[in-house]
Amino acid sequence: MRNFLAIFERELKSYFLSPVAYVVLGFFLVATGLFYYNIINWFDRISMQSMMMAQQYRQLPQPINVNMMAIRPLFHNIAIIGLFLVPGITMRLFAEEKRQGTMELLATSPLSNWQITLGKFTAALVFYLVMLLATGVFVGLLFFFGNPEVMPILTGYLGLLLVGGCFISLGLLFSAFTENQIIAFVGAFAVNLAILSLGWLANFVGPNLAAFFSSLSPIEHFDDFAKGIVDTKHLVYYISFMFGGIFLTYVTVESSRWRGAR
Amino acid sequence: MKKYSSYAGTLGLLFIAAGLLIQYVRSVWQWQEIVPLAVGGALLVYYLVFNFKSVLDFISSRGALQTANAFVMCVLVLGLLGFANYLAGKHTWRKDTTAAKQFSLSEQTKKVLGALKEELRITAFYQAQEQDRVADQFKEYASVTSKFKYEFIDPDKKPDLARRYGVTAYNTTVVSYRNQDEKITTATEADLTNAIIKVTRDKKKKIYFTTNHGEKAIDSDERLGMSAAQKSIKEKNYEVGTVSLIDTAGVPEDCSVLVIAGAQTEFLPPELEKLKKYLEKGGAAMFMLDAGLMTKSPLPSFKDILSEYGIEPNDDMILDFSGIGQLFGAGPDMPVVANYSQHAITEKFGNFMTAYPSARSLTIMGDKPSGVTAEAFASTSGNSWGESNPDELRSGRVQPNFPPDRRGPLALGVAATKNATADGANGSNNSRLVVFGDSDFAANYLFGFQKNGDLFMNAISWLAEEEDLIAIPPKNPEDRRISLTASGSKMIMVVSLFLLPLAAFGTAIAVYVKRR
Numbered sequence: 001m002r003n004f005l006a007i008f009e010r011e012l013k014s015y016f017l018s019p020v021a022y023v024v025l026g027f028f029l030v031a032t033g034l035f036y037y038n039i040i041n042w043f044d045r046i047s048m049q050s051m052m053m054a055q056q057y058r059q060l061p062q063p064i065n066v067n068m069m070a071i072r073p074l075f076h077n078i079a080i081i082g083l084f085l086v087p088g089i090t091m092r093l094f095a096e097e098k099r100q101g102t103m104e105l106l107a108t109s110p111l112s113n114w115q116i117t118l119g120k121f122t123a124a125l126v127f128y129l130v131m132l133l134a135t136g137v138f139v140g141l142l143f144f145f146g147n148p149e150v151m152p153i154l155t156g157y158l159g160l161l162l163v164g165g166c167f168i169s170l171g172l173l174f175s176a177f178t179e180n181q182i183i184a185f186v187g188a189f190a191v192n193l194a195i196l197s198l199g200w201l202a203n204f205v206g207p208n209l210a211a212f213f214s215s216l217s218p219i220e221h222f223d224d225f226a227k228g229i230v231d232t233k234h235l236v237y238y239i240s241f242m243f244g245g246i247f248l249t250y251v252t253v254e255s256s257r258w259r260g261a262r
Numbered sequence: 263m264k265k266y267s268s269y270a271g272t273l274g275l276l277f278i279a280a281g282l283l284i285q286y287v288r289s290v291w292q293w294q295e296i297v298p299l300a301v302g303g304a305l306l307v308y309y310l311v312f313n314f315k316s317v318l319d320f321i322s323s324r325g326a327l328q329t330a331n332a333f334v335m336c337v338l339v340l341g342l343l344g345f346a347n348y349l350a351g352k353h354t355w356r357k358d359t360t361a362a363k364q365f366s367l368s369e370q371t372k373k374v375l376g377a378l379k380e381e382l383r384i385t386a387f388y389q390a391q392e393q394d395r396v397a398d399q400f401k402e403y404a405s406v407t408s409k410f411k412y413e414f415i416d417p418d419k420k421p422d423l424a425r426r427y428g429v430t431a432y433n434t435t436v437v438s439y440r441n442q443d444e445k446i447t448t449a450t451e452a453d454l455t456n457a458i459i460k461v462t463r464d465k466k467k468k469i470y471f472t473t474n475h476g477e478k479a480i481d482s483d484e485r486l487g488m489s490a491a492q493k494s495i496k497e498k499n500y501e502v503g504t505v506s507l508i509d510t511a512g513v514p515e516d517c518s519v520l521v522i523a524g525a526q527t528e529f530l531p532p533e534l535e536k537l538k539k540y541l542e543k544g545g546a547a548m549f550m551l552d553a554g555l556m557t558k559s560p561l562p563s564f565k566d567i568l569s570e571y572g573i574e575p576n577d578d579m580i581l582d583f584s585g586i587g588q589l590f591g592a593g594p595d596m597p598v599v600a601n602y603s604q605h606a607i608t609e610k611f612g613n614f615m616t617a618y619p620s621a622r623s624l625t626i627m628g629d630k631p632s633g634v635t636a637e638a639f640a641s642t643s644g645n646s647w648g649e650s651n652p653d654e655l656r657s658g659r660v661q662p663n664f665p666p667d668r669r670g671p672l673a674l675g676v677a678a679t680k681n682a683t684a685d686g687a688n689g690s691n692n693s694r695l696v697v698f699g700d701s702d703f704a705a706n707y708l709f710g711f712q713k714n715g716d717l718f719m720n721a722i723s724w725l726a727e728e729e730d731l732i733a734i735p736p737k738n739p740e741d742r743r744i745s746l747t748a749s750g751s752k753m754i755m756v757v758s759l760f761l762l763p764l765a766a767f768g769t770a771i772a773v774y775v776k777r778r
Contacts, residue, residue, distance in 0.1 A: 044746045228358065230356070
């Protein structure tokens with residue numbers, strides 16, 4: 001445990017002491033902020049129109065729900081933006097160590113490869129959580145202008161954390177493959193995108209295959225969380241996805257000992 | 263030669279992969295497939311010949327063993343994870359945290375879905391941009407049982423499929439089970455679940471038409487026949503039969519709805535007895551009574567039965583001077599109905615028209631017997647009256663004389679229920695009646711006119727289904743808006759577009775400067 005904490009702290013510190021992480025955070029906020037601003041303006045217009053329609057036709061206004069119509073699509077956008085930017089926070093985790101030659105120090109240290117892998121993963125997850133919390137400001141602002149439901153927001157963030165965890169575990173794996181950060185970034189990004197497109201592919205195949213394909217895509221599992229639904233099958237999916245990624249990373253790191261690679 | 267052999271291995275594998283891909287795409291074996299495979303094979307052999315020793319060394323090395331070990335372990339772990347997900351998909355725990363429980367299905371729906379024995383297939387014809395709206399609903403159904411399979415089809419992109427299912431309108435959902443189809447045009451939980459109940463029913467409900475009294479013939483393709491109505495009834499998954507109450511011991515046991523489609527002669531007392539008995543036991547019947555003034559068949563015998571339901575058929579003929587009928591080239595003797603009351607039969611009708619040539623009016627009695635409800639669902643406009651003088655009608659010079667003529671609006675279609683003495687064939691504890699002042703509206707030549715056919719079918723469904731159908735109140739999300747003032751809007755813009763991103767970039771610069 002102490003070993004795990006040591007590597008976790010070291011990685012977390014290097015995040016917050018490096019300008020690169022803040023640049024990633026900045027771009028993340030630029031992208032989410034743009035989507036947020038557009039969605040809220042659109043939603044405001046729709047609310048206004050429905051109110052006017054109701055008055056014109058003397059009817060009760062149609063229920064308009066900020067959680068379903070604004071926050072849910074915002075969460076989807078945040079998840080997709082995460083897909084693009086998470087490789088940016090994972091690319092250096094192993095690649096940097098290999099390039100600087102510190103990987104050998106780690107390998108000869110009393111730390112086990114499990115502790116190293118888990119410590120790096122958790123540090124990246126915590127940094128991703130900080131990114132998510134920053135977007136919490138956007139959602140929190142809405143409480144000044146209305147009363148959104150709290151529970152679906154919480155489940156939405158839980159879902160975002162889990163989706164991000166999947167992206168991080170894949171990014172970690174690609175970082176362990178190479179000493180070149182750019183290759184780690186591009187590889188993780190491409191695989192993320194490929195897995196995402198499995199969900200799109202589901203639209204073009206029959207109903208049986210569609211269910212299978214969409215059950216593979218992290219984004220498809222995310223929709224229920226964004227709606228405000230917690231389902232054990234999604235939890236199991238995310239946890240096993242992350243475990244799979246971490247396990248493959250562990251095997252990759254372990255194998256470098258006998259492969260003789262750096 | 264040896265110098266290039268290390269590239270030959272990679273190149274050979276590439277050629278083989280390319281050959282297999284081409285074969286997969288073209289699905290034939292011709293030179294385009296065979297040549298790359300042969301070249302790839304040759305390159306591999308070339309590589310092996312010159313590198314045989316190093317390959318052998320690698321296979322027998324410790325590294326190879328460990329690689330194989332690691333590979334097997336990865337496959338095992340990933341397989342286990344896949345299996346865990348398979349199990350988790352079978353047994354789920356699901357919690358809807360929204361305040362309105364808007365994604366929770368009712369207990370009735372879950373029960374219906376739990377009873378499915380075979381795959382239930384939903385084919386939803388929605389345009390691409392409309393699909394998301396109902397996908398949430400379908401997902402909830404699919405999460406209850408794996409036997410619920412749904413598929414969206416854009417009718418604009420696949421018109422052939424739409425034609426095969428006989429779908430003509432957007433937002434039509436076809437529910438298929440075994441070999442039965444049921445179409446619905448709204449995908450609310452109530453409609454969807456009721457459609458599932460209908461297609462999964464083991465035995466089809468049977469609609470009987472009486473014969474031997476000059477009723478309209480259900481097999482006849484003639485202008486006044488009812489073959490079009492019969493076809494519609496069968497499409498709705500009912501069976502159709504005829505019954506003569508003279509020959510049989512009574513109304514058949516499996517009769518869900520008995521239709522008397524425009525009888526021209528009196529029912530005999532024993533027939534009326536059987537009819538009464540059927541209704542008392544909770545039966546459902548549709549009376550289509552034409553105006554009898556001209557043909558001298560006012561059919562007084564039905565009046566007794568109908569009066570028990572608080573309905574009085576009048577001996578008159580409705581004349582409609584609202585002018586709507588003239589738009590279709592019809593005279594005043596074809597009243598047109600464009601206003602419907604809020605009844606299950608006419609619920610979704612809006613302002614569509616239905617037309618009834620030479621119809622009689624119906625009156626709902628002021629003092630109905632106890633346990634009886636009667637409601638007019640279709641009435642004529644105020645510019646109509648019920649002419650009761652046959653001489654005026656014959657001469658063609660009609661004048662409203664109130665009374666005995668009746669002022670519009672006049673009821674043309676009435677639905678009634680009455681507490682029954684015993685549980686009927688449909689398992690209900692009340693008998694149901696629909697009375698029309700006309701039978702021609704459902705004849706072949708008018709069945710396709712505006713909404714005539716739909717009205718007839720809705721009345722049949724109401725009579726046959728009422729007690730099976732379940733009511734599920736629609737679940738809407740709670741109304742939660744935000745109201746942005748001008749300054750609020752500016753605040754959102756400043757925070758989301760400038761403040762937060764700039765703070766992050768500012769920190770980045772500060773950290774960078776400090777580290778330098």
